[in-house]
Amino acid sequence: MTDGVAERSRPRDRILETAQDMFHKHGIKGVGVDAITEAAGTNKMTLYRHFESKDELIVECLRATAAKASRIWDEFEAKHPGDKLAQLHAWVQKASELLSADSRGCDMANAAVELTETDHPARRVIKELKEAQREKLVALCRDAGIGQAELLADTLSLLLEGARVSMQSVGAEGPSAQFVRMAESLIASFRAR
Template sequence: MPTPPAARPLTPAARRVLDTAHELFYTRGINSVGMDLLAERAGITKKTVYDRFGSKDALVVAYLTERDERWRAYLTGHLAGVGGGRERILATFDALGAWLAEHGTRGCAMVNACAELPDADHPGRRVAREQKEWTRGLYRDLAAEAGAGDPDALAEALLILHEGATVAFTVLGAPEAARTARRAAEALLPQG
């Protein structure tokens, strides 16, 4: 597999391909989008797509990796100005609500990818798993900072609230799902 785009500068053509992949993979689904459509929408040849990414699997990995990087930067940026573990935990749900309203019309790109990529060894599933592990680790660190007696157990519960809010927002059209999850999280947190 070629070096992932995050590890090397993107050419203008590769940037167009990746931007197009972001739009099409997220809105239509990975398996519904062929390389011909990607090339056409990016305004380049299919050969150029393969020259820049090597395979559709590598492009899927680049798409998911970049989406993950955007989410992590968004969330950590949102938390940067918030003090205290308890407040920072609650702020993750505020960030999630804002992200979903702006970027989440079809839910979590990582979960969507896992649903479309049944091979547990697909490199795209690895990206998704790493994002969820990172999120659980963030919650564990924040739970410890907040003085939780069992940071691992609290992190697991917070991750489930986070993921459940995403599903409720997307599937049920519940615009307040992240706020509801925030209130549930608040009830789980140590007082102090």
């Protein structure tokens, strides 16, 4: 009967997937565990058998989201093997697609905004994962032959981060609409140096 909720996979996977989706759409503090389990076609007890607390579920969701994002990098390498500059342009393209497709921005950044407690377990992993993403982009810029690779990578990072949050406050017609133009002109400018 497969039920449609999540193709009748194991409860833990359904919970994780549903939680990711609901946290993304409604925010972490905007979703209760009851709502998650119901949407996942299971119940609260089962959730607490697999995750010791909501906080641990949050952390696991962030890790899963980061793992998905990490797979995108593999696509770049697959589509443009060895051509790091083409991969950088693909990164810009992919970022712009994410902006068009979804106005709720980056789950990790959003979580950092929502979870203000400085000792929240999720803060550790957010920082780790964001730093790992930064490393990847720096390496991509450097391998693309750009001199000030760190500076370009950081600038592109801030632009994208800003675009993703700007979409949530002013909407898609705001400054974020110019993201591709900004990013491409930046890359060109750094290459010319």
